[in-house]
Amino acid sequence: MKPFYNVAGAIAVLLGILGIFLPLLPTTPFLLLASWCFARGSDRLHGWLLSHPVFGEYLRNFEAGRGIPLKAKIVATVMLWGSLLMGMRRFEGLAMPALLGLVGACVSFYMWRVLPTLRLPPR
Numbered sequence: 001m002k003p004f005y006n007v008a009g010a011i012a013v014l015l016g017i018l019g020i021f022l023p024l025l026p027t028t029p030f031l032l033l034a035s036w037c038f039a040r041g042s043d044r045l046h047g048w049l050l051s052h053p054v055f056g057e058y059l060r061n062f063e064a065g066r067g068i069p070l071k072a073k074i075v076a077t078v079m080l081w082g083s084l085l086m087g088m089r090r091f092e093g094l095a096m097p098a099l100l101g102l103v104g105a106c107v108s109f110y111m112w113r114v115l116p117t118l119r120l121p122p123r
Contacts, residue, residue: 001040002040002042005037005040006037009034012034013031026080032062035059058072067118076111080107084103
């Protein structure tokens with residue numbers, strides 16, 4: 001099973017990197033999936049991801065249960081709803097916009113009510 005987890009983790013990292021540049025593709029869930037996969041498949045790859053200069057701190061804080069900073073929640077919410085609203089305008093009828101709205105509401109609920117907010121020390 002370890003090779004499966006490593007391949008799935010590598011694909012998730014690639015999708016997460018693509019998500020940086022493509023507005024409707026989320027970055028964070030793919031990186032969390034990659035971390036989960038690497039934790040089961042390879043200590044070396046998991047360590048690499050957790051020590052990554054860009055993604056590492058967020059993943060370490062998430063895995064430790066400390067959450068994400070308030071600024072990251074605000075940026076994620078603005079990007080999420082901006083992308084969803086642009087996507088909703090592309091569909092006629094109500095089914096797809098309603099589904100996108102439901103997904104956005106569930107993600108927003110999780111982010112703001114379930115996921116802890118990391119309190120950063122003042123500078």
